[in-house]
Amino acid sequence: MRLIKIPISLFALIVLASCATSRTMDISDFRHPIIVSKLRYPGDKGGDENLVSSTSIGNYRKSDEYFISQGQNMTTETKRAVRGIEKPYLKVNKITVEAHDYWFLSHSDSSSIMMEVDSASMVKPGEVK
Amino acid sequence: MKKFLLLLLFPFFFSSCVGGGARGELYFEEAVYPVSISKGTFLNETGTLAKESDYEVVGKFSTSYTAWAFFWGFASLENHIELGERINTQVKQAGGDAVKNLTVHVQAGLLNLTPVLSLLPFWPNTAVGTVSGDIIRYKLASEISVN
Numbered sequence: 001m002r003l004i005k006i007p008i009s010l011f012a013l014i015v016l017a018s019c020a021t022s023r024t025m026d027i028s029d030f031r032h033p034i035i036v037s038k039l040r041y042p043g044d045k046g047g048d049e050n051l052v053s054s055t056s057i058g059n060y061r062k063s064d065e066y067f068i069s070q071g072q073n074m075t076t077e078t079k080r081a082v083r084g085i086e087k088p089y090l091k092v093n094k095i096t097v098e099a100h101d102y103w104f105l106s107h108s109d110s111s112s113i114m115m116e117v118d119s120a121s122m123v124k125p126g127e128v129k
Numbered sequence: 130m131k132k133f134l135l136l137l138l139f140p141f142f143f144s145s146c147v148g149g150g151a152r153g154e155l156y157f158e159e160a161v162y163p164v165s166i167s168k169g170t171f172l173n174e175t176g177t178l179a180k181e182s183d184y185e186v187v188g189k190f191s192t193s194y195t196a197w198a199f200f201w202g203f204a205s206l207e208n209h210i211e212l213g214e215r216i217n218t219q220v221k222q223a224g225g226d227a228v229k230n231l232t233v234h235v236q237a238g239l240l241n242l243t244p245v246l247s248l249l250p251f252w253p254n255t256a257v258g259t260v261s262g263d264i265i266r267y268k269l270a271s272e273i274s275v276n
Contacts, residue, residue, distance in 0.1 A: 022234065023235050024235075031178070033171055034167045035163065036164045036166060039161065041163055042226050043174075044163065078167075087176035095155040095233060097152070097153050097256060098150065099151070099257075100149065100150025100237060101148050108148075110150075111235055111237065115166075121176075
């Protein structure tokens with residue numbers, strides 16, 4: 001009996017761990033660049049962007065259904081951020097990741113990935129479009 | 130049988146009054162290569178978007194990170210996580226020019242679910258995750274015309 005105590009306890013912990021909240025941000029289907037580095041193209045020196053506006057894009061998880069809908073909204077929000085800008089891209093200032101799990105008799109979890117972004121254009125200020 | 134069930138429920142019981150988490154901030158400031166979260170990348174300063182025929186995928190970028198906190202996740206440490214150097218190392222090794230399709234994943238760490246110990250305020254809480262993407266190499270003009 002003692003011999004099986006450890007595997008059973010481990011199994012129970014693994015079951016618990018599998019309930020841990022998680023979140024993935026995947027916007028790979030978006031056609032405009034979403035740049036997280038200082039450089040935007042090979043050979044770039046950086047610093048000559050034309051910033052248009054600042055916004056934040058986020059996705060949260062409350063339940064699996066919400067998880068799926070927020071995944072879609074991620075692209076919708078991103079599209080909104082570049083609408084109407086010629087040669088647009090998003091300049092990401094930072095990505096905030098967060099995950100919490102609380103078990104007070106019932107399970108409560110939340111995880112999020114937030115991006116602080118500037119909408120920007122490759123057209124320099126003053127340049128004739 | 131009763132003993133067996135009690136044994137199985139033991140970790141759930143102690144975990145029914147614990148919890149925690151953490152928050153981290155990811156930066157790529159040290160990266161000397163362009164890094165895009167989407168499939169879009171720029172070819173040059175004119176804002177021309179690279180077509181699929183303009184580059185080839187030469188490798189996969191992948192790295193993991195951990196954000197730390199105490200007091201059941203309410204007091205995050207300074208979690209400025211710089212991933213630029215890791216980008217530089219892996220892109221250089223793969224002989225690439227840029228990274229695209231960057232995917233970010235985050236998950237609550239297993240430490241948060243440790244029975245009994247996670248009740249302590251100074252027990253470390255974590256948020257762990259991975260960042261992955263495609264390393265690409267831009268083709269030379271001669272390579273594009275041949276293909």
